[in-house]
Amino acid sequence: MTSILDARGRLDAAGSVVVLTGAGISADSGVPTFRGPDGLWKDYRPEELATPAAFARDPRLVWEWYGWRRSKIAPCEPNPAHLALARWAGRREGVRIVTQNVDGLHTRAAKAVGAAGPTGADDAAGRAGTPLELHGCLFRVRCTGCRFRGEHREEIDAGSREALPRCPECGALLRPDVVWFGEALPEAVVSEAFALAGEADVCLVVGTSAVVHPAAGIPAATAAAGGEIVEVNPEVTPLTSRAAVSLRARAAEAVPRLVSRQA
Numbered sequence: 001m002t003s004i005l006d007a008r009g010r011l012d013a014a015g016s017v018v019v020l021t022g023a024g025i026s027a028d029s030g031v032p033t034f035r036g037p038d039g040l041w042k043d044y045r046p047e048e049l050a051t052p053a054a055f056a057r058d059p060r061l062v063w064e065w066y067g068w069r070r071s072k073i074a075p076c077e078p079n080p081a082h083l084a085l086a087r088w089a090g091r092r093e094g095v096r097i098v099t100q101n102v103d104g105l106h107t108r109a110a111k112a113v114g115a116a117g118p119t120g121a122d123d124a125a126g127r128a129g130t131p132l133e134l135h136g137c138l139f140r141v142r143c144t145g146c147r148f149r150g151e152h153r154e155e156i157d158a159g160s161r162e163a164l165p166r167c168p169e170c171g172a173l174l175r176p177d178v179v180w181f182g183e184a185l186p187e188a189v190v191s192e193a194f195a196l197a198g199e200a201d202v203c204l205v206v207g208t209s210a211v212v213h214p215a216a217g218i219p220a221a222t223a224a225a226g227g228e229i230v231e232v233n234p235e236v237t238p239l240t241s242r243a244a245v246s247l248r249a250r251a252a253e254a255v256p257r258l259v260s261r262q263a
């Protein structure tokens with residue numbers, strides 16, 4: 001039996017599956033990496049800009065960088081891996097996607113295939129194909145003064161501090177709704193992800209080096225509760241030796257073969 005058939009058999013037999021994705025799933029969409037040569041901006045390192053201290057000191061500079069990152073990612077489209085996972089989660093009960101990515105491509109895929117639910121409401125039907133975003137999303141904002149959160153895709157005018165996006169409810173500065181260095185991950189999202197992982201028969205891990213915690217603990221939570229790990233990654237990772245099946249393959253090529261009806 002080839003590894004792909006072996007992996008597919010395990011996914012088909014599983015009652016519930018948690019899918020954990022990382023930057024590798026978006027590599028086939030051309031999303032630039034965080035730290036690679038395409039990710040550098042004006043000689044700043046991400047660790048210097050993606051922090052609460054940097055935003056407090058110079059919100060205009062931080063927004064200028066996020067505007068640039070958004071402009072690089074906005075033209076990127078969900079690839080066959082995002083689309084196949086969205087369709088799968090939309091049609092099969094017990095499948096949920098958890099992502100470390102902030103590019104919003106899983107959510108766009110869910111909308112594209114009609115798996116986001118009619119309203120995107122926070123119930124099983126409304127959120128079936130939409131991911132739990134552990135690190136937030138570049139195309140969402142939250143208020144620095146009140147509890148407002150919302151989608152935000154408009155171009156950022158970072159020409160002056162006065163032009164920066166403001167909260168429609170209280171007028172305070174808005175900030176990107178992403179997790180910065182030194183910040184905790186959103187508690188409710190992390191708890192839900194770990195609860196899903198603990199109950200899952202299989203954790204399908206796609207395109208993550210599986211070294212950054214707490215996300216890296218999600219496959220371990222499935223394994224600790226007696227479930228299996230199936231991995232898709234062109235490289236060996238720290239998870240490979242713990243996986244029941246590890247496919248050395250690109251996400252856009254392997255994932256549709258694992259989860260689509262016709263493979």
Ligand code: OAD
Nearest residue numbers: 022023024027100135207208209210212233234235250251
């Ligand atoms: P990494 O950049 O650490 O790892 C990307 C993984 O994708 C590597 O294991 C690659 O081998 C694999 N890969 C590359 N091309 C692929 C392809 N076409 N198909 C499948 N896999 C491929 O990214 P993450 O593991 O996502 O956090 O990094 C985790 C977190 O570290 C990020 O979310 C970010 C960073 O600090 C925050 O921004 C909070």
